[in-house]
Amino acid sequence: MTLTLDGLYAITPDSSHSPASLAAQVALAINGGARLIQYRDKGANDRERHARGLALLTVCRQADVPLIINDDLELAVALGADGVHLGRDDADPRAARARLGATAIIGVSCYNDLRLAETAERAGASYVAFGSFFPSVTKPHAVRADVGLLTEASRRLHIPPVAIGGITPENGAPLIAAGARLLAVVTGVFDQPDIAAAARAYTNLFPKENP
Numbered sequence: 001m002t003l004t005l006d007g008l009y010a011i012t013p014d015s016s017h018s019p020a021s022l023a024a025q026v027a028l029a030i031n032g033g034a035r036l037i038q039y040r041d042k043g044a045n046d047r048e049r050h051a052r053g054l055a056l057l058t059v060c061r062q063a064d065v066p067l068i069i070n071d072d073l074e075l076a077v078a079l080g081a082d083g084v085h086l087g088r089d090d091a092d093p094r095a096a097r098a099r100l101g102a103t104a105i106i107g108v109s110c111y112n113d114l115r116l117a118e119t120a121e122r123a124g125a126s127y128v129a130f131g132s133f134f135p136s137v138t139k140p141h142a143v144r145a146d147v148g149l150l151t152e153a154s155r156r157l158h159i160p161p162v163a164i165g166g167i168t169p170e171n172g173a174p175l176i177a178a179g180a181r182l183l184a185v186v187t188g189v190f191d192q193p194d195i196a197a198a199a200r201a202y203t204n205l206f207p208k209e210n211p
């Protein structure tokens with residue numbers, strides 16, 4: 001399924017939070033307008049990840065916001081999540097589409113490479129992600145991407161480009177102007193004293209939807 005959402009794509013940070021505490025943080029991001037949530041957790045074991053994923057799914061379902069699972073296709077299947085995000089070390093997008101079905105949201109990391117994006121589109125991706133556009137505390141060694149890639153991706157692809165990496169409310173507008181349909185953010189949302197207000201600052205960068 002091609003994704004048709006625009007706005008903030010909030011990605012959870014690695015943390016030792018309980019499932020309920022992480023879910024409460026995600027609820028605040030949704031209150032601030034997040035349109036899509038990704039559960040990304042590099043530190044926890046399978047049992048902890050299942051428990052956190054389930055808590056997030058409950059909050060996301062209540063708010064009618066899709067939940068994407070990073071890396072772990074089997075966790076996405078087990079939870080009945082809305083989709084999965086896959087990078088170069090993760091499952092193949094075609095295998096994910098076959099496993100999750102036609103309506104699942106399948107995101108693919110394309111770093112700074114438009115050819116990867118064209119391949120991902122042919123493989124059935126719902127969106128492609130480019131970045132890092134700015135230095136990222138979450139992923140300091142991520143390859144860097146240039147903003148022009150978003151414009152080129154918008155021209156050449158039928159699926160939406162997502163921008164990620166060090167994005168703040170101050171530097172995000174040019175990415176949207178260049179063609180990013182979603183801004184994917186960890187630190188700028190979750191490592192803030194007021195998560196809802198932080199999310200709102202990103203949401204306000206996007207044109208208002210028609211009532």
Ligand SMILES: Cc1ncc(COP(=O)(O)OP(=O)(O)O)c(N)n1
Nearest residue numbers: 070071085086087088109129164184
């Ligand atoms: C929306 C979005 N874009 C990119 C990534 C990075 O995925 P990947 O390259 O697989 O790296 P990890 O996140 O797994 O460290 C993402 N997760 N989400």
Ligand SMILES: Cc1ncsc1CCOP(=O)(O)O
Nearest residue numbers: 136138139165166185186187
């Ligand atoms: C997962 C990932 N891939 C490229 S940068 C990044 C991390 C984004 O996090 P932050 O918004 O804190 O820079």
Ligand SMILES: [Mg+2]
Nearest residue numbers: 071086087090
């Ligand atoms: Mg990955």
